[in-house]
Amino acid sequence: MIVVKNLEKYYKIAKRDPGLRGAVKSLFHRKYETKKAVKRISMHIESGEMVGYIGANGAGKSTTIKMLTGILTPTSGEVKVNGIIPYENRKQNASHIGAVFGQRTQLFWDIPVRESYELLKHIYEIPQKQYEETLAEFVEVLHLEPLLGIPVRQLSLGQKMRCELAAAFLHRPKVVYLDEPTIGLDVAVKVRIRNFIKQMNARYGTTVLLTTHDMQDIEEICHRIIIIDDGSVIYDGSIQDIKAQFGDKRVIQFELEHSIDHFVLPEEIRSAAVVIPKTDEDHHVVSVSFSSKEISGAEVISCMMKHYPVLDLTIADAKIETIVEEIYSKGLKGRVQHEEIH
Numbered sequence: 139m140i141v142v143k144n145l146e147k148y149y150k151i152a153k154r155d156p157g158l159r160g161a162v163k164s165l166f167h168r169k170y171e172t173k174k175a176v177k178r179i180s181m182h183i184e185s186g187e188m189v190g191y192i193g194a195n196g197a198g199k200s201t202t203i204k205m206l207t208g209i210l211t212p213t214s215g216e217v218k219v220n221g222i223i224p225y226e227n228r229k230q231n232a233s234h235i236g237a238v239f240g241q242r243t244q245l246f247w248d249i250p251v252r253e254s255y256e257l258l259k260h261i262y263e264i265p266q267k268q269y270e271e272t273l274a275e276f277v278e279v280l281h282l283e284p285l286l287g288i289p290v291r292q293l294s295l296g297q298k299m300r301c302e303l304a305a306a307f308l309h310r311p312k313v314v315y316l317d318e319p320t321i322g323l324d325v326a327v328k329v330r331i332r333n334f335i336k337q338m339n340a341r342y343g344t345t346v347l348l349t350t351h352d353m354q355d356i357e358e359i360c361h362r363i364i365i366i367d368d369g370s371v372i373y374d375g376s377i378q379d380i381k382a383q384f385g386d387k388r389v390i391q392f393e394l395e396h397s398i399d400h401f402v403l404p405e406e407i408r409s410a411a412v413v414i415p416k417t418d419e420d421h422h423v424v425s426v427s428f429s430s431k432e433i434s435g436a437e438v439i440s441c442m443m444k445h446y447p448v449l450d451l452t453i454a455d456a457k458i459e460t461i462v463e464e465i466y467s468k469g470l471k472g473r474v475q476h477e478e479i480h
């Protein structure tokens with residue numbers, strides 16, 4: 139369904155010296171530098187697969203998806219979606235794909251949701267009967283009934299995202315690209331959205347490429363993940379495989395008596411363990427990740443207790459979230475030879 143071979147995208151960025159002098163100089167002698175956003179990426183996604191396409195900020199995910207949807211033309215390499223070269227046949231490509239791009243909307247801002255759907259029905263030439271059946275199904279699964287008469291700009295983020303998903307799947311596309319479909323949503327809405335995506339895949343065999351920083355999304359929806367780092371694929375395989383390869387990973391969460399502003403690991407364990415970057419401001423809690431092949435949990439605990447006022451601790455096994463966090467911060471190559479991964 140999606141075939142990508144040695145795909146590359148370079149951006150040309152105008153470079154300017156600082157200050158007014160630089161601005162004036164750049165008017166006459168413009169210098170450019172090249173940003174290699176996507177470097178020789180290859181992947182093959184079968185019809186009906188649900189694949190997580192993940193990577194740290196700036197890794198090149200959106201650039202790849204823009205090439206798959208035909209918005210961007212690659213610098214080099216091949217891309218085909220359902221047998222079509224997207225950037226050469228944008229209109230034809232658009233008829234069999236659906237997309238949700240994070241915070242941006244494809245619904246019409248000022249008109250009620252139902253009227254946006256009517257417009258999409260005309261744009262995609264959806265037969266009336268199919269349209270009614272599909273919409274009735276989506277209204278039920280996504281609980282859209284109370285929202286249909288409201289203009290999009292009056293909807294909350296979670297309400298808008300449910301309407302957005304229905305719009306993306308309305309014409310029963312063969313492929314759907316979902317970029318951060320659950321960002322900023324509460325747990326109940328996340329669950330509803332994940333169930334909807336799974337249901338669409340089961341019923342219509344929709345191929346789904348999901349970009350998200352929410353590992354729970356990945357774990358619940360996808361069987362396969364492709365991880366990119368600095369424009370290149372560093373892992374392509376099943377979630378079970380990556381867990382098996384990194385099965386020795388452990389995380390111990392330490393609750394400290396008081397907060398520590400600039401926490402550093404004790405020197406004795408610094409080469410074998412890392413501190414997981416924090417997403418909240420709770421400085422009482424520190425999570426330490428390590429490989430049980432390199433150091434035992436008992437050593438980490440005793441060393442931490444020697445240097446810090448530990449109140450409590452919890453030990454966790456390898457979770458996809460932890461594995462991915464470490465791959466983002468350290469890269470794969472430090473742990474495992476690149477060849478072994480593929």
Ligand SMILES: Nc1ncnc2c1ncn2[C@@H]1O[C@H](COP(=O)(O)OP(=O)(O)OP(=O)(O)O)[C@@H](O)[C@H]1O
Nearest residue numbers: 149151173175193194195196197198199200201202
């Ligand atoms: N239009 C552009 N012009 C120049 N550079 C760009 C452009 N768009 C993206 N880039 C650069 O290309 C690289 C890849 O960006 P991209 O948006 O594809 O990353 P991403 O993986 O989607 O990141 P995020 O998770 O933050 O959305 C980044 O270094 C970014 O700064």
